[in-house]
Amino acid sequence: MKYKDLIGKMTLEEKASFMSGKDFWQTQNIERLGIRSMFLSDGPHGIRKQAEAADHLGLNASIPATCFPTAATIANSWSVELGEQIGDYLGKEAVVQKVDVLLGPGINMKRNPLCGRNFEYFSEDPYLAGKMAAGYIRGIQSHGIAACVKHFAVNNQEERRMSIDTIVDERTLREIYLTAFEIAIKEGKTKTVMSSYNQLNGSYTNENIHLMKEILRDEWDFDGVVVTDWGGSNDRVAGLVAGNELEMPTTAGETNEEIIQAIQSGKIKEDVLDECVDRLLELIFATEEVHTNSQQEFDMEEHHKVAQRAAEESIVLLKNEGNILPLNKGVKVAVIGDFAKEPRYQGAGSSIVNPTKLDNVLDGFDQSGIINIGYEPGFERYGKKNTTKMDKACTLAKESDVVLFYMGLDEVTEAEGLDRPSLKIPDNQIQLLNSLYKVNPNIVAILSCGSVVEMPWLDKVKGLVHGYLAGQAGASAILRVLTGEVNPSGKLAETYPLQYEDTPSYHHFPGKEVSVEYRESIYIGYRYYDTTNKDVLFPFGYGLSYTTFEYSDIQVTKDEVTFKLTNTGNVAGMEIAQLYVGCKSDDIFRAKKELKGFAKVFINAGETKTLTIAFDDKTFRYFNVKSNQWEIEEAEYEIILGASSADIRLIDTIVVEGTGAPLPYDKDQLPTYYSGKANDVAVEEFESLIGYKVLVAKWDRSIPLGYNDTIAQCRYAKGGSARLAYYVMVFAHWFLIKIGKRSTANIIMMSVYHMPFRGIARMTGGVLNMPMLDGILMMVNSHFFKGLNHVLKERSNKVKVAKVIKTKAVATKEI
Incomplete structure (x- = not known):
């Protein structure tokens, strides 16, 4: 540990308090040891540091900042250099506003075009998204602050996002949903990662040992800080064990106490906590220059x-x-x-x-x-x-x-x-x-x-x-x-x-109640449309120009592809040449072709330029579920250059030596996946792919509602008051839309309807704690008066404890 001596001076209580926020946007400080707070701010396409009351829904105004185009927009530039430049300017503004951690970029895959947050994400392709994100991160972090890549991982719907269980096979997880994160971490070297709200194959992402330890820490060598999405912590101790350093926002000490009790009872060793504290201290000291920089403003016109x-x-x-x-x-x-x-x-x-x-x-x-x-x-x-x-x-x-x-x-x-x-x-x-x-x-x-x-x-x-x-x-x-x-x-x-x-x-x-099954596997976006020859309105990579470009003279070696690009029109312009690779073997099911490189170049009218796109460690790989690692299939591969995924200009082939791994699948068990027509796979075939039986994706009405059930599920509640509250909420939503108050209606859906019960405690900064929530759940589950009494009793206890703490603090200050 880098800060072993400093950690040795901290009490157990101080270390535990360090693991959650001081307030909505700041981390804890320890004044006696000279450890300051950090400020975290939303900011994928502009700094959103709120000057007044903090919230996570964008309801309250923030300090003026440059509003750059969103990630979905910049992805259409296909320019990593542009992404890095935007990151550079975001970093400059963050320093002026004394922001230590900028919460972005967001790089979740566009699995479905209806996802409400797609405007904040780059692409349906992990290679393009990862490269763009790495550029943003390098630009942001060049100013001494931290970028925070999010939301890790498979957070591809907004409905029930805080509790939905995403069921996805391991190969698809690695190739589609984690590759962008891998590039962002290895090439962008992001200092922080934000865990997503959802579950992944049965456990919440920030508690998921496979995701957080085996992949993020062990395989990718990530040594930075993991922060929860706001209110996204389920079991704080399980999150700590998985390597989740920072829970946001504040829980007013409630989860700190859970950590202390776990250590004192021997449930976990104090060393686990110390490692998390060490990584968080490294982030605090690494971003110190933000607060020593005297710059008070930025050039608004230039930005x-x-x-x-x-x-x-x-x-x-x-x-x-x-x-x-x-x-x-x-x-x-x-x-x-x-x-x-x-x-x-x-x-x-x-x-x-x-x-x-x-x-x-x-x-x-x-x-x-x-x-x-x-x-x-x-x-x-x-x-x-x-x-x-x-x-x-x-x-x-x-x-x-x-x-x-x-x-x-x-x-x-x-x-x-x-x-x-x-x-x-x-x-x-x-x-x-x-x-x-x-x-x-x-x-x-x-x-x-x-x-x-x-x-x-x-x-x-x-x-x-x-x-x-x-x-x-x-x-x-x-x-x-x-x-x-x-x-x-x-x-x-x-x-x-x-x-x-x-x-x-x-x-x-979307997944409606318990889980969402990614039955289409690797076939998202153009991977599906191209493989099945499905007609589309506009293909991936499509865009017109006021000039025309001609591709010629393709040459392929084991390391790269070289070709010529000529502007055959009358005006200068930029072209985005796209490299796709397709494996000609049918031993392993694959998409017809996959993006493996791209180049954007400015060419004057009549000019010809020679371009080279190098192959890298991702060009020919696939994830083998039998060997549990990345492998290369020995086969002939098509090297494809196109102006879009559908506008192919040049093709050559190359034979690639493989790694000799065993074939991962039995073809007879996965006929739909081998055909590529995976838009409506039967559950039995999906179970063959993932290797186990999927649970029924419906809520069991015989079980009482609990912490991770959403408020929307009060429709099933045994308590009449809870059912009444549910129908009042539904009516209010309908009525607000009817009278044109759609923004207010949306707030009901965003901050109430799909919120799990534990989120009430996690997002209120300790105003309503978990013992009080237990009382609310009693009321929901048909024990109204018993529950109400419990809520009032726990509220009284909370007030008494707060008074004692305040008295002790005053006494300590006077001494």
Whole structure:
């Protein structure tokens, strides 16, 4: 241990208190030993340090900071260098705000397009997500602070996220859901990792020895700090044993006492606690320079320009019929859509940033060279039909050469804590689009949303520019793309299916009560669509440019692939060349091809550049469940270069020597997986894959409700008062939506409906402790008066204990 002497001076009580927060965002300090508090802040795409009352839902305003494009947006840039630059600027702002640990980036896989937090994650591909995350981490940590990669792991739905049990086979866990974390830790060298809320194959992630010790610590040699997601601790002692140093937020000493009792009773050795304290001390001292740095401010204008460049490089041009874009100088445009005046530029929840400034497209036309003849909102932002607004928009559209239609998803549709109900754009926007098309078919749609949507309306637009959630400078960036000042170079980091029913996890998302089964195994995103030759709307890696590129002269060696890339158009631009690898053997089931490298390069018109993409330790590997390690299958492999996963330009082959591992599967038992058509696998075949019987994914109504059951399950409660409370909550949610208070309705779902009972204690900072929660559960389980008496008794005891502690503290201070 590095800090053995210092730890030797700490009492058991001090060490135990060190393992949970001082308050909502700060760690404990020990003044007598000169150990300071650290400040942790949300911040995947901007610092969210709250100036007033702290919360984890983004309800209270934070100190102004640059709102960069979200991770889902930046992933479309395919630029690790851009990710590192954004991280650099995030780090600068964190230092100014005295933030020690920046809680990001988030790198969970986009298993299903309905996951409510997809806007905060990079991709459906682990290699792309991992590389982008590593860039962010290097940039953030270059300023002496810590990045915190999250949420570790398989946290791919928001519904019941604090208690759902994710059932996934070991190979899929390693290849799909952990690879991005592996890259972030080994290449980014992140100093902290945030454990996720959910269970993984039967145990909560921050207590999961296989995940936290065998993989994270032993295989990946991670020696940093693991912090729980806020309120995400279940069994504090089990978490400590698994190597979870820091529980957040504060529990007002309640879980500290659990640690002390476990050590005093001999349940665990004090050495376990000491190791965790040592790692936390290392983080505190490693981030010390944050507090010695005298910088009081940052250049807001410079940071805003960086946010604009980031957005420009991430915007994706999805359709350009008849070369309607870029717009010619002097063209008359009608600007229509509520999102033009009130831009949708970030997600909702714990990542909400209070921007230093916010660009608006309506302010930018004077310098653009195009003529804006007027603006009409056209539709109500939150879905209500408004015929008057629609008529005014159509009247304006008739007078223009081109209609710029700003459409998308509103702030309450994509939010932390709940999943989206569908992939659809609100009907009132589509009705308006159809009406606009009748009066002026020259429509360019500018789409603002953080995740996949269906587009049955695509034939009604000639141009489609997807800005995703482009941050505070996104409006200016999009306008520069529309006018041709910027040649779009973004490519999709996720697949757009024709309809939601086509997605491989359609039949098993979300898990509703007890568990969610990842029956599709390795076949998520393009791995499924390409393997089964399923038609999609836009493939993974797709994006148009105002120029064209030609690939030629592929050469493959055992270490790399080299090829030439020529800009065959009339304007300079950037191309993203993608390397996919496909194994030609059918002894082990695999996706048809997998992303194993990429390169983004700027090329002038008529210029040719030679590019090389090196192979690495992930190029040919697969995880063998028999040998329980990474292996290479001896086989012939296709080396594939494409402009997208569906637009293949060059192919060559190479024979790769294998590691001689035994074949991991019996083909006869897994026919669906070998076919790749794994969108609706029978439970028996899934059980053959994972090696055990899955539990019934329904709650057992004969068992009383407990700590890890959600408040939503009060519908099954034996106590009539609990059932009544449940139906009142459901009615309140329905009523709030009915009267247009969708944001408030969402809060009910996020912070109450799907919250497990233990979360009430964990998230209230000790206001309601576990003994009081025991009383509430008695009331829920039909012992109302006994439970009420227990709650009042424990509350009285809590108040008495608090008075004694306060008296002792005053006495100690006077001495």
